[in-house]
Amino acid sequence: MTTTTDTHCPYCSLQCGMRLEAPHGAGARVAERPGFPVNRGALCGKGQSAGELLAPASRLSTPLVRERGALRAAGWDEALDRVAEGFAAIGAEHGADAVGVFGGGGLTNEKAYQLGKFARIVLGTATIDYNGRFCMSSAAAGNRIAFGLDRGLPFPLEDIARTECLILVGGNPAETMPPALRYFRELRENGGTLIVVDPRRTRTAQQADIHLQPLPGGDLALALGLLHVLIADRLVDTEFVRTRTTGFERARSEAMAHWPERVEALTGVTAGHIREVAHLFGRARTGMVLTARGPEQHSKGTDTVGAWINVCLAAGKAGRLRSGYGCLTGQGNGQGGREHGQKADQLPGYRSIEDPAAREHVAGVWGVAPDSLPRSGRSAYELLDSLGRTGPDGVRALLVMGSNPVVSAPRAAQVTRRLRSLDLLVVSDLVLSETAQLADVVLPSAQWAEETGTMTNLEGRVILRQKAVEPPAGVRTDLWVLRELAARLGVDRGFPDDPETVFEELRRASAGGQADYAGISYARIRAEEGVFWPCPAADHPGTPRLFLEAFATPDGRARFAAVTDRPSAEVPDADYPLHLTTGRVLPQYQSGAQTRRVDALNAAAPGPFVELHPLLARRLAVADGDLLAVTSRRGRAVAPARITDTIRPDTVFMPFHWPGTGRANTLTNPALDPTSKMPEFKNCAVRVEPARDAAAGPGAGVRP
Structure with a gap:
């Protein structure tokens, strides 16, 4: 006899619907649940293999x-x-x-x-x-300052496919929440424009119409540059700003000090691309900005979120149908x-x-x-x-x-x-x-x-x-x-x-x-x-779309943030000349405590690596797979090289799912955002050198 239960995936914040079929005494098998609107039956490899987490061999069974x-x-x-x-x-x-x-x-x-x-x-x-x-404390703080309320997305995912222009900043849903990628594809199929901002040409960036590749820590300056162009080129929705916001003049003053050529020097994104993106976003009838950990996990993360919200507000792309600012929450219940x-x-x-x-x-x-x-x-x-x-x-x-x-x-x-x-x-x-x-x-x-x-x-x-x-x-x-x-x-x-x-x-x-x-x-x-939510009564319909009539501030108006650019807490120098940024890979999840116990996932991504550009690899005289030592002011990690032209030559990337000598977070900087108390995971200064005689850490297929 088999019992069938409608439930949800144990991993990311999509909380994809799935069906578990449990033969009596024989574990559980994952099946599709096409009726759930978020994923419409689609599951990534982590969700498809989630039944293996229930196996007795991989878990604790006694105190x-x-x-x-x-x-x-x-x-x-x-x-x-x-x-x-x-x-x-x-x-x-x-x-x-x-x-x-x-x-x-x-x-x-x-x-x-x-x-x-x-x-x-x-x-x-x-x-x-x-x-x-x-996870998303900087976005939460920015949301509450600007809108008076924090919810990751103030609209359902389905609205993404129906907006005209979307700027995704520092997010890679193709690897972190693959079933969500369909909404971004549908956006383009519907004639919309997808712009991705990321120091790496990720799988998501490869889907974009435009990919901007700033320095790690450059997202705040980039947003200020976009706001500058919106103002200078008369793309501001003045009626929206007048009737539904406050604080524009202070934000305007800061933005005018960040003209495109100056921002190009700060970020590496060309002035031409800055102007192009500002015009695409400003002229679109509807638009969204979504941020993720890339701009948020910084000691200036709250200000960075505020700067991107400013772009939305100035263009009149908030508090309206199919428009707004949102955050791609990471953890399964990061919101609740x-x-x-x-x-x-x-x-x-x-x-x-x-x-x-x-x-x-x-x-x-x-x-x-x-x-x-x-x-x-x-x-x-x-x-x-x-x-x-x-x-x-x-x-x-x-x-x-x-x-x-x-x-x-x-x-x-x-x-x-x-x-x-x-x-x-x-x-x-x-x-x-x-x-x-x-x-x-x-x-x-x-x-x-x-x-x-x-x-x-x-x-x-x-x-x-x-x-x-x-x-x-x-x-x-x-x-x-x-x-x-x-x-x-x-x-x-x-x-x-x-x-x-x-x-x-x-x-x-x-x-x-x-x-x-x-x-x-x-x-x-x-x-x-x-x-x-919010859903205050049993006869209330719930609130899939926030702010359409008013924002959750005392006067119902959104607040512009008066923010200016500043360096990251730690910048490269002669001793530590490169940027390190960190993130996730498709088969693994968070600290890997669960996914590293699933054979198929562990085989697909068995251990840590250091992603670096061919120009940097040539300077170091290393080949793909050679061991690299990455050193910051806090420690040293060792992992194999992965050479790719999808990353900036001045930046290296490490995923953070593994313990041992390849642990990326040995290196990361705990400098905190003064408002959100978010640590600066996404940017620190490092030195990279060959480590041909060093141990590689957990290694392929080795479990904790």
């Missing part, structure tokens, strides 16, 4: 505790008692904020909500953040994960934790006094960098749920040292990730097909992942773990492990907030193939 320096199997009571006793003792000795929580952008809304609640009313700690801070309490400064419903009214509302739902809730804590990298430090600001214990910072954090060698210095590290995960290997207690958690829960995709569409199979006998859900820990720490109510019960409370906690889920229910999601 582990550290004894005499090594991890050993343990029962659940022993493991949970050790965690609760450790958290209680450390909190009593060093203060509540010495116990921290680090969450993940792949957790369901229910888990993200319950994790934030656990931190604040069970642990009483302000020390909570999540790896989504490394920050809406409901994992972020250091937020409460459920996208409320500020410093807002007295927000504190009163959420505390009322939780049944606690508003004054008992902690205040804002530290951002993700600041939290990780404080681990194990002595003094009042040090964090001595950490619960990590659904994240692998040993691979994914900037300056990763330093983060690894900080994790090792903790008095107690607890990791809840599906697999023995590189971070879990350092833990004192490891808790095996159920995964996507073994539990039910909601996710919020990049469109703001709340969808339902439905349980299709039972987890292995020794595995528990994260909601169950939080319930059991809360009880051991003296809170025996308010932490149910039934996801629908948690979601019903989330609805009440979010009610009236910007991310209002009050009108969304499991039954409604099933009936409607997802519901767009």
Whole structure:
């Protein structure tokens, strides 16, 4: 007998619909689900092979505790008692904020909500953040400044195919979310123009009508140059600017100092191309700008997003049908994960934790006094960098749920040292990730097909992942773990492990907030193939398109950003003469903790590499496949050369999916954006040299 369940992919923010066919006692097979509107049945290789993640051989099946320096199997009571006793003792000795929580952008809304609640009313700690801070926090900050509200896309994906001119900045959906590429192809088939901005000629850039190839860190100057041309050549939609925006004159003043020839010197993009793109975008009846990690993962990421939003506003391409600014969220629940309490400064419903009214509302739902809730804590990298430090600001214990910072954090060698210095590290995960290997207690958690829960995709569409199979006998859900820990720490109510019960409370906690889920229910999601937030009531239709009548600011007008260009936090010099940029490859996902355990994916992309231009390879006297040592001020990584003319001669690229000596994030710069606290993953200064006698890191086919 075979059970068929409609559910969603466990990977990126598209949350593609899929069908799981589960023969009794024989795992699960992925099948198409053509009725789901986001992917219309299409799946990338990661989605097609997702059933392999459920194989017992690739995952944790029992709790582990550290004894005499090594991890050993343990029962659940022993493991949970050790965690609760450790958290209680450390909190009593060093203060509540010495116990921290680090969450993940792949957790369901229910888990993200319950994790934030656990931190604040069970642990009483302000020390909570999540790896989504490394994903789209700069876009979130830019959105809130300009529009008063942050949602990755303020329109459904289907609108992309119907706009006339689209500028995609630093995104590569052909490799990061392949089913979405059809919308960009359809745009061109419908007569629209696709412009891609990227230092590399990626698979997505190869699909474009125009590819602009700026220096890493050049996106802010490029946007200012485009705005300059819109103003100078009278392409500004003056009526839109007058009636629906504020702050144009300050933005205009900054842009006029960035004429095309100056921007060419700053970015390497020719003045002619800058003028051409500005005219195409300004003259189009409808248009969009989409950004991704390329312009956002910088110490000036929020300003860069603001500059690209300025281009949209000046051209009248926001708050109108088939026009607007959007962000291509990366992680599966990068949107919902920050809406409901994992972020250091937020409460459920996208409320500020410093807002007295927000504190009163959420505390009322939780049944606690508003004054008992902690205040804002530290951002993700600041939290990780404080681990194990002595003094009042040090964090001595950490619960990590659904994240692998040993691979994914900037300056990763330093983060690894900080994790090792903790008095107690607890990791809840599906697999023995590189971070879990350092833990004192490891808790095996159920995964996507073994539990039910909601996710919020990049469109703001709340969808339902439905349980299709039972987890292995020794595995528990994260909601169950939080319930059991809360009880051991003296809170025996308010932490149910039934996801629908948690979601019903989330609805009440979010009610009236910007991310209002009050009108969304499991039954409604099933009936409607997802519901767009905000949805404040059961009879509300949901909001697939934002801002068509007004922006979410107090006066209903969008704000121009008064931003000017500045260098990256670190620029090449005589000792470190090249730019390093990082990113993803098609077969792997994020830190690779899941995809590196799937044979077909691991075979397609078995290890790290250094992508460099033939001119640079000639100067270094290296051939394709030779080992290269890439050195920054933070460390050294070694990986094989991959020579290609699709990258700038002054730039090298490394994917960040692997641990070991080929770990790209050993090199990256933790310089933070002052507003979003986003680290500068996408640009740092490096030296590259042959390393013919060095080890290559994980190597082909080797698993962690």
